[in-house]
Amino acid sequence: MAEEVSNKQVILKHYVTGYPKEPDMEIKNGTIKLKVPEGSNAVLLKNLYLSCDPYMRSRMQKKEGSYVDSFTPGSPITGYGVAKVLESGDSNFKKGDLVWGMTGWEEYSIVTAIHTLFKIHDKDVPLSYYTGILGMPGMTAYAGFYEVCSPKKGETVFVSAASGAVGQLVGQFAKILGCYVVGSAGSKEKVDLLKSKFGFDEAFNYKEEQDFAATLKRYFPDGIDIYFENVGGKMLDAVLLNMKLHGRIAVCGMISQYNLDKTEGVHNLFCLITKRIRMEGFLVFEYYHLYPKYLEMIIPHIKAGKVVYMEDVAEGLESAPSALVGLFSGRNVGKQVVMISHE
Amino acid sequence: MAEEVSNKQVILKHYVTGYPKEPDMEIKNGTIKLKVPEGSNAVLLKNLYLSCDPYMRSRMQKKEGSYVDSFTPGSPITGYGVAKVLESGDSNFKKGDLVWGMTGWEEYSIVTAIHTLFKIHDKDVPLSYYTGILGMPGMTAYAGFYEVCSPKKGETVFVSAASGAVGQLVGQFAKILGCYVVGSAGSKEKVDLLKSKFGFDEAFNYKEEQDFAATLKRYFPDGIDIYFENVGGKMLDAVLLNMKLHGRIAVCGMISQYNLDKTEGVHNLFCLITKRIRMEGFLVFEYYHLYPKYLEMIIPHIKAGKVVYMEDVAEGLESAPSALVGLFSGRNVGKQVVMISHE
Numbered sequence: 001m002a003e004e005v006s007n008k009q010v011i012l013k014h015y016v017t018g019y020p021k022e023p024d025m026e027i028k029n030g031t032i033k034l035k036v037p038e039g040s041n042a043v044l045l046k047n048l049y050l051s052c053d054p055y056m057r058s059r060m061q062k063k064e065g066s067y068v069d070s071f072t073p074g075s076p077i078t079g080y081g082v083a084k085v086l087e088s089g090d091s092n093f094k095k096g097d098l099v100w101g102m103t104g105w106e107e108y109s110i111v112t113a114i115h116t117l118f119k120i121h122d123k124d125v126p127l128s129y130y131t132g133i134l135g136m137p138g139m140t141a142y143a144g145f146y147e148v149c150s151p152k153k154g155e156t157v158f159v160s161a162a163s164g165a166v167g168q169l170v171g172q173f174a175k176i177l178g179c180y181v182v183g184s185a186g187s188k189e190k191v192d193l194l195k196s197k198f199g200f201d202e203a204f205n206y207k208e209e210q211d212f213a214a215t216l217k218r219y220f221p222d223g224i225d226i227y228f229e230n231v232g233g234k235m236l237d238a239v240l241l242n243m244k245l246h247g248r249i250a251v252c253g254m255i256s257q258y259n260l261d262k263t264e265g266v267h268n269l270f271c272l273i274t275k276r277i278r279m280e281g282f283l284v285f286e287y288y289h290l291y292p293k294y295l296e297m298i299i300p301h302i303k304a305g306k307v308v309y310m311e312d313v314a315e316g317l318e319s320a321p322s323a324l325v326g327l328f329s330g331r332n333v334g335k336q337v338v339m340i341s342h343e
Numbered sequence: 344m345a346e347e348v349s350n351k352q353v354i355l356k357h358y359v360t361g362y363p364k365e366p367d368m369e370i371k372n373g374t375i376k377l378k379v380p381e382g383s384n385a386v387l388l389k390n391l392y393l394s395c396d397p398y399m400r401s402r403m404q405k406k407e408g409s410y411v412d413s414f415t416p417g418s419p420i421t422g423y424g425v426a427k428v429l430e431s432g433d434s435n436f437k438k439g440d441l442v443w444g445m446t447g448w449e450e451y452s453i454v455t456a457i458h459t460l461f462k463i464h465d466k467d468v469p470l471s472y473y474t475g476i477l478g479m480p481g482m483t484a485y486a487g488f489y490e491v492c493s494p495k496k497g498e499t500v501f502v503s504a505a506s507g508a509v510g511q512l513v514g515q516f517a518k519i520l521g522c523y524v525v526g527s528a529g530s531k532e533k534v535d536l537l538k539s540k541f542g543f544d545e546a547f548n549y550k551e552e553q554d555f556a557a558t559l560k561r562y563f564p565d566g567i568d569i570y571f572e573n574v575g576g577k578m579l580d581a582v583l584l585n586m587k588l589h590g591r592i593a594v595c596g597m598i599s600q601y602n603l604d605k606t607e608g609v610h611n612l613f614c615l616i617t618k619r620i621r622m623e624g625f626l627v628f629e630y631y632h633l634y635p636k637y638l639e640m641i642i643p644h645i646k647a648g649k650v651v652y653m654e655d656v657a658e659g660l661e662s663a664p665s666a667l668v669g670l671f672s673g674r675n676v677g678k679q680v681v682m683i684s685h686e
Contacts, residue, residue, distance in 0.1 A: 066617065067616075067617040067618075232612065232613070236612070251612070251615045251616050252616070253616065254612070254613050254616070257613065262610065263610045263611075263612075263613065264608065264610075265607065265608010265609055265610050266608055266609045266610075266612055267605065267606045267607075267608050267609075268606075269575065269579070269594070269597070269606075269609055270575070270597050270600065270606065271624075272594045272622065272623070272624030273410075273594050273595070273596065273597070273624035273625070273626065274409065274410040274624070274626075275410075275624065276623075276624050276625055276626060276629065277623070277624055278621065278622075278623045278624075279615065279621075279622045279623070280615070280619075280620070280621045280622070281614075281615030281616035281617070281618065281619050281620050281621075282616070282619055283616065283617075283619055286619065
């Protein structure tokens with residue numbers, strides 16, 4: 001008989017409209033048999049770290065035909081995480097393996113979609129990094145910057161939400177390539193970090209700016225070659241006015257719009273023509289074939305201290321709803337992680 | 344002594360706001376000496392056809408840092424046209440040559456920017472075609488469709504302003520390639536032309552549709568691979584909702600927005616991410632190096648009747664202001680040309 005243990009879970013109570021709030025979720029004290037179902041190739045995971053990511057907002061509402069499935073009210077939230085394999089029905093994984101990928105917001109998960117799991121080989125870095133710089137956000141920054149932006153040495157780069165899980169990396173990648181990089185963020189603390197820790201040439205607090213177009217003109221008197229778009233709305237409109245000829249906009253996210261009933265209209269798209277701008281959306285999962293190549297590049301950089309990564313770690317599953325909600329007011333400083341259990 | 348002759352001109356009286364009106368222009372009876380200034384490498388042209396093009400709207404207002412210069416109030420309007428060389432100060436052109444390129448809205452012009460002129464070699468087609476299918480709009484359709492849209496056989500293509508100077512060609516190019524093509528236009532007459540004359544698979548009158556998103560869904564139940572954007576605003580928003588994964592939007596123009604004080608906001612840009620759409624603006628003048636290749640392709644098609652071209656020809660310089668203004672209410676059926684003089 002398999003051991004039955006308690007399994008705390010974070011449940012989505014109902015679909016969300018507007019800003020998500022903590023009471024949209026609840027902690028449930030469930031139980032789980034620590035056993036992979038007979039004949040299944042699923043894996044049984046002990047979750048160590050859970051990742052809070054902006055894209056999860058769209059999963060909190062009922063949406064037909066979205067690129068990701070909605071969560072199921074009454075069931076645990078799912079998302080990226082780092083976990084330890086307790087038992088495996090598949091020969092690619094074995095007990096004791098560390099993995100990252102799609103798991104549940106609970107202490108233990110049975111994962112059947114094992115193709116979404118990556119085995120962790122290098123443990124000589126903080127394990128939580130596999131929710132961030134070594135996981136989905138890291139690959140997002142890598143693919144978005146190198147594959148979508150077509151960057152060249154000496155170009156000017158603007159990153160919004162620049163201290164976030166992805167933005168802080170885009171800025172550092174751009175600096176490594178020899179670009180001039182400016183970031184925007186939502187507090188003095190974050191702005192200071194961008195300049196002192198992540199090596200951005202300049203940074204500004206968008207909450208203290210009245211006229212984004214004038215702000216960008218100040219930092220980019222000759223215009224922006226590359227915009228790494230994380231926020232959308234008014235900032236995008238201001239960027240369009242400040243782009244250079246043949247500029248590129250990689251559209252990674254639009255977090256300023258996710259909780260609005262009606263999104264802000266973007267008015268300056270005519271600039272796409274006059275400046276011959278390419279604006280391209282992308283999703284990281286189409287680039288995971290590049291993950292081994294990315295690791296080869298990034299792990300030495302991490303170990304040499306050439307690329308740094310800042311995390312905001314909440315402790316315990318109970319803190320997960322608050323951590324997730326905090327993303328949308330920008331409360332997190334750096335990548336938001338929830339620590340569930342030490343290995 | 345050079346002969347001095349009368350030279351009627353179309354003058355822009357003042358900068359324009361909102362929809363241009365005929366009284367924004369006036370006909371002036373000037374004179375001109377039929378002589379290239381001593382020592383100049385200019386050419387003296389007798390204008391035969393003038394082209395009315397939507398981009399000219401932006402030249403009717405004062406705009407700093409635009410991609411085209413504003414017109415000068417009090418001076419003749421300039422634009423694309425077909426002309427005959429009466430005298431040339433440059434060895435590349437000689438008396439009797441036919442050319443197309445930038446000229447003045449007047450009977451005779453002295454053109455100093457001779458690099459903007461293309462010599463006409465094939466006269467076995469209507470000369471007015473060099474303001475349309477064999478001129479700037481033709482190259483716009485060619486470059487926009489083949490170079491920007493990356494089209495593939497069997498893809499679904501939507502063209503707005505589809506009976507216009509550019510749209511009618513994009514649709515025909517897409518059909519030649521084996522695409523499914525739907526066009527929108529602003530009258531029953533135009534919709535009929537799209538289907539009967541230009542071979543579009545389907546067409547609709549946008550003025551009779553309440554809900555563009557639903558309309559597009561009807562014509563593209565599986566979505567749009569390629570959108571050739573000529574109008575902007577609400578139509579673009581509806582298209583974004585109906586694009587397929589990895590769709591491409593070539594942004595050629597946004598005529599619905601040119602006369603608005605404040606452009607309409609576009610709300611569905613988040614679709615760029617979820618559908619991984621590439622949206623790219625372009626300007627024809629960056630593709631003129633492909634012009635010889637285009638002629639090689641298009642002239643045999645014209646002569647074989649495989650590609651047809653519809654013009655709306657106004658007679659006489661006096662009709663030019665009305666013809667230009669008519670573009671912005673969609674009064675023209677096909678490419679709007681003004682005939683100034685027979686060769």
